[in-house]
Amino acid sequence: MEPNAFMYLTVAAVMFAIGVVGVLTRRNGIVVFMCVELMLNAVNLSLITFSKMHSVAAAAGGAAANVNPAAGSMMVFFVMCVAAAEAVVGLAIVISIFRNKLHIDINDVNIFKW
Amino acid sequence: MSNTVLSLIVLLPLAGAALIGLTGFLNERFRHQEKLIGLIATSAVAIPFFIILAAFLQFTSGHGEHHDAIRFSIIPWIETAGIKINFSYHLDQLSLLMGMIVTGIGSLIHIYSIAYMHHDKGFYKFFLYLNLFIFAMLNLILGDNMAVLFLGWEGVGVCSYLLIGFWYEDMEKAKAAQKAFVANRIGDFAMIGAMFMIFGQVHSLNFADINASAGSLGDNAFWITLLLFIAATGKSAQIPLYVWLPDAMAGPTPVSALIHAATMVTSGIYLIARMHPVFNVPAAEPVLIVIAVVAAATAILAALIAIAQNDIKKVLAYSTVSQLGFMFMALGAGAYTTAIFHVMTHAFFKACLFLGSGSVIHAMHHYFDETHEHKDPQDIRFMGGLKKYMPATGMTFWISTLAIAGIPGLSGFFSKDEILANTFFSGFDHGSIYFIVWLVGTITACLTAFYMTRLTYLTFFGEARYKTDKHHPHESSPLMTIPLWILGILAVVGGYLGLPAGVFGHNAHILNHTWFHGLINNRDLEHTMHEHIALEYGLLVLAIAIAVGVVYFAYNFYAKNGLEGDEKVKKVFGSMYKWMENKFYVDEFYEKTILKPFVWAGDNIVVWFDKNIIDGVINGSASATAAVGDVIRRMQTGYVAHYALIISIGVVIIIGYLILG
Numbered sequence: 001m002e003p004n005a006f007m008y009l010t011v012a013a014v015m016f017a018i019g020v021v022g023v024l025t026r027r028n029g030i031v032v033f034m035c036v037e038l039m040l041n042a043v044n045l046s047l048i049t050f051s052k053m054h055s056v057a058a059a060a061g062g063a064a065a066n067v068n069p070a071a072g073s074m075m076v077f078f079v080m081c082v083a084a085a086e087a088v089v090g091l092a093i094v095i096s097i098f099r100n101k102l103h104i105d106i107n108d109v110n111i112f113k114w
Numbered sequence: 115m116s117n118t119v120l121s122l123i124v125l126l127p128l129a130g131a132a133l134i135g136l137t138g139f140l141n142e143r144f145r146h147q148e149k150l151i152g153l154i155a156t157s158a159v160a161i162p163f164f165i166i167l168a169a170f171l172q173f174t175s176g177h178g179e180h181h182d183a184i185r186f187s188i189i190p191w192i193e194t195a196g197i198k199i200n201f202s203y204h205l206d207q208l209s210l211l212m213g214m215i216v217t218g219i220g221s222l223i224h225i226y227s228i229a230y231m232h233h234d235k236g237f238y239k240f241f242l243y244l245n246l247f248i249f250a251m252l253n254l255i256l257g258d259n260m261a262v263l264f265l266g267w268e269g270v271g272v273c274s275y276l277l278i279g280f281w282y283e284d285m286e287k288a289k290a291a292q293k294a295f296v297a298n299r300i301g302d303f304a305m306i307g308a309m310f311m312i313f314g315q316v317h318s319l320n321f322a323d324i325n326a327s328a329g330s331l332g333d334n335a336f337w338i339t340l341l342l343f344i345a346a347t348g349k350s351a352q353i354p355l356y357v358w359l360p361d362a363m364a365g366p367t368p369v370s371a372l373i374h375a376a377t378m379v380t381s382g383i384y385l386i387a388r389m390h391p392v393f394n395v396p397a398a399e400p401v402l403i404v405i406a407v408v409a410a411a412t413a414i415l416a417a418l419i420a421i422a423q424n425d426i427k428k429v430l431a432y433s434t435v436s437q438l439g440f441m442f443m444a445l446g447a448g449a450y451t452t453a454i455f456h457v458m459t460h461a462f463f464k465a466c467l468f469l470g471s472g473s474v475i476h477a478m479h480h481y482f483d484e485t486h487e488h489k490d491p492q493d494i495r496f497m498g499g500l501k502k503y504m505p506a507t508g509m510t511f512w513i514s515t516l517a518i519a520g521i522p523g524l525s526g527f528f529s530k531d532e533i534l535a536n537t538f539f540s541g542f543d544h545g546s547i548y549f550i551v552w553l554v555g556t557i558t559a560c561l562t563a564f565y566m567t568r569l570t571y572l573t574f575f576g577e578a579r580y581k582t583d584k585h586h587p588h589e590s591s592p593l594m595t596i597p598l599w600i601l602g603i604l605a606v607v608g609g610y611l612g613l614p615a616g617v618f619g620h621n622a623h624i625l626n627h628t629w630f631h632g633l634i635n636n637r638d639l640e641h642t643m644h645e646h647i648a649l650e651y652g653l654l655v656l657a658i659a660i661a662v663g664v665v666y667f668a669y670n671f672y673a674k675n676g677l678e679g680d681e682k683v684k685k686v687f688g689s690m691y692k693w694m695e696n697k698f699y700v701d702e703f704y705e706k707t708i709l710k711p712f713v714w715a716g717d718n719i720v721v722w723f724d725k726n727i728i729d730g731v732i733n734g735s736a737s738a739t740a741a742v743g744d745v746i747r748r749m750q751t752g753y754v755a756h757y758a759l760i761i762s763i764g765v766v767i768i769i770g771y772l773i774l775g
Binding site for chain 1: 747748749750751752753754755758759762
């Protein structure tokens with residue numbers, strides 16, 4: 001069976017859903033982080049898929065001729081950059097939480113509550 | 115003349131005030147340059163006088179036929195769809211006359227003040243206020259719409275306040291200033307009401323528009339004119355708001371002469387004369403009667419008080435109130451030009467009297483300083499025989515006294531006789547109440563002649579009631595006596611602009627029949643006068659007899675009795691004299707009936723309202739915010755997952771809406 005766009009998008013959606021559930025349910029800061037990365041990469045996968053779809057359609061002279069096929073790929077680079085920056089800051093926070101509390105249970109970090 | 119030159123009339127006094135004020139504020143050394151300050155301030159008033167004079171000459175020659183007003187404007191002010199008000203001015207017959215009085219007498223008083231205020235530590239401030247006053251007054255009388263007039267109206271009020279309280283370190287004087295301001299504000303409130311009503315009816319505040327559509331005002335004219343009259347009672351010191359004027363004598367004497375005798379206090383008369391077509395509407399007829407009655411009551415009340423006063427300025431102050439009453443009597447009789455005529459003659463002789471009293475006070479003050487006596491330099495009981503030491507002051511004061519008393523040939527005679535004649539003849543067609551007004555006016559004229567002769571005699575004639583062996587009072591400097599002479603001469607000749615028409619023929623009354631012709635329409639009394647021409651002669655003879663007789667009697671009476679004369683006057687008036695001495699307890703009456711309840715209400719009702727209602731609203735809104743916050747802050751659980759969940763749900767809802775909606 002030839003892989004098509006639908007399959008790629010399904011994988012991306014599943015990855016995104018896993019990421020969301022992970023962020024909402026896990027208490028370990030590192031794992032939450034990894035889930036966020038998972039979500040980001042799910043988005044990246046769908047971006048790439050759509051980019052490819054549009055480039056094929058454009059080559060065939062379809063309706064999406066006016067869409068730049070490189071746009072999706074460019075977005076991916078942006079997302080990766082932001083993700084890298086976010087990882088830097090996020091991990092630094094996680095490390096400083098660990099230094100103070102000797103664990104990284106995010107439910108214990110609630111000093112901003114009412 | 116070009117717009118620019120004409121604008122200088124209004125702008126120069128403002129520029130003078132700004133220059134003196136700012137330089138004096140920033141530079142201490144400038145404050146002591148009295149000659150420079152005096153020069154700047156005087157030229158800031160004298161130059162506009164000459165411009166107005168030039169406009170007057172142009173008006174009488176070039177515009178002879180048409181009598182179109184000379185117009186100029188400075189800047190636009192309010193311009194929207196429904197209303198258009200500019201800083202625009204007009205010089206018609208009325209404005210020209212008032213303008214010449216204000217800037218002419220203003221210039222003389224500026225010159226006089228240079229000597230009078232010599233060595234005062236507030237010298238520069240005094241001239242700053244004076245220039246500012248002239249600026250405001252010119253706005254009042256030259257403005258061609260009610261809004262500019264109102265600006266001037268308020269401006270002169272402020273300057274009056276500043277100048278009455280000029281020596282504000284004295285609590286009494288500061289209080290007098292406050293009293294004047296508050297009494298004026300009551301009148302101003304009525305003025306605003308009148309403006310709203312007029313704008314509601316006419317949709318314009320231009321005098322030309324208002325006067326043109328006066329006929330269409332109908333019954334509204336009654337309320338408009340009544341409000342305008344109430345406004346005038348505040349500024350022009352009539353019952354019930356006259357009480358501020360006698361207290362206003364706390365200010366320096368040149369201020370009393372300029373503001374509280376010659377110019378500002380006549381602005382109420384100007385206002386009514388300017389808007390006379392509204393007063394000529396049939397619906398406003400009752401208001402004219404009200405004006406005449408109130409004016410007569412004011413005139414006689416003030417004259418009675420003046421008899422029993424010993425402070426030279428207080429006598430003149432009550433005399434001013436009384437004379438303003440005469441002017442309003444003329445307005446009440448619909449003789450607007452006559453009122454303006456009396457404004458003019460009164461400006462001459464009363465300014466001269468006030469400046470003369472200033473000269474006397476100045477001299478007595480120095481004399482008491484030299485002899486180390488602690489006596490009131492304004493009390494005529496310590497004066498007497500001053501004519502010998504102050505010939506110029508004495509002479510001009512005496513001339514002006516004769517003028518105000520109505521001695522034939524002097525200015526006051528013509529204007530006062532005209533007022534009384536107009537009120538008398540109004541009695542035939544417009545209600546016999548005018549006869550009573552006339553009678554009261556005639557009695558007041560007797561009283562005027564009496565108390566003014568008394569004042570002059572006790573001040574300038576007879577024995578000196580102070581020691582003259584080592585020191586004696588000195589005549590003031592020429593800077594003070596020259597204005598006195600000019601005003602004295604004007605007080606003599608000013609009346610010839612208005613010779614009685616009934617006696618000397620239609621054209622003898624230059625003011626009514628040539629100058630104001632076509633601009634101001636008096637209520638027509640001429641045919642009544644012609645019907646009763648014998649009566650007119652009779653009135654004239656009566657007026658002459660009263661003036662000459664009373665002055666002669668009073669002079670001899672005080673010559674014979676001296677200060678003891680007052681004791682005899684006391685016997686004549688009996689128990690009423692005590693009332694006169696105490697100003698009929700009007701101040702005390704106001705204190706008890708108005709001030710006390712106000713203070714009580716302030717202490718009780720207002721404080722309660724403030725504590726409970728005002729504070730309640732503020733405190734209530736604060737605690738309501740706290741209570742709501744107490745509930746909704748529970749949302750902030752502090753768990754990251756909760757926030758993430760809410761964000762996810764939000765995203766799902768939004769995307770769901772975008773896809774499905």
